[in-house]
Amino acid sequence: MDLSFTRHPQSVGESYGEHMGVAWSFGFTLIGAGLACLVHGLLPFAFERTGSKTVRRLNDRLSSRCAQADAQLADAHFGETVRG
Template sequence: MANPFTEHPREVGENYFQHLATAAKFAATMLVGGICVMIHAFLPFLFVNMGSRTMAKLHKRMTKRVDRVNWERHPII
């Protein structure tokens, strides 16, 4: 029987703790970026480029991981 805690990390070439760290970094980046964009919504002179920079940064990080993943089987959408 497959272990749900290790099956996906193994599919992307990581162990459980490596995957935990990677996912936590992505989550923290998204949270900070999201908060800045929400502030920008009310105060448009603040964090003018934060949303697009955050998205570009995450996209760059994610696409570097493509080589370690079977992209056909596990597309990142």
């Protein structure tokens, strides 16, 4: 198992600190949405769309980030192929 703190962040074009910030942003947003869902379960009139809106927003962010990382990886691979 590779325990490198930089391998995965570099693979998505980020430093360790940048990647930690993005991951924490997703994590804290999910915690907030989860709490809103728990409250909604008790009080159905509260936070009626918070969970679903949050999931959609995070999915859009993640999809965009994945597409960017895939493009960077393809560019790097193409460069290696041309040079190789």
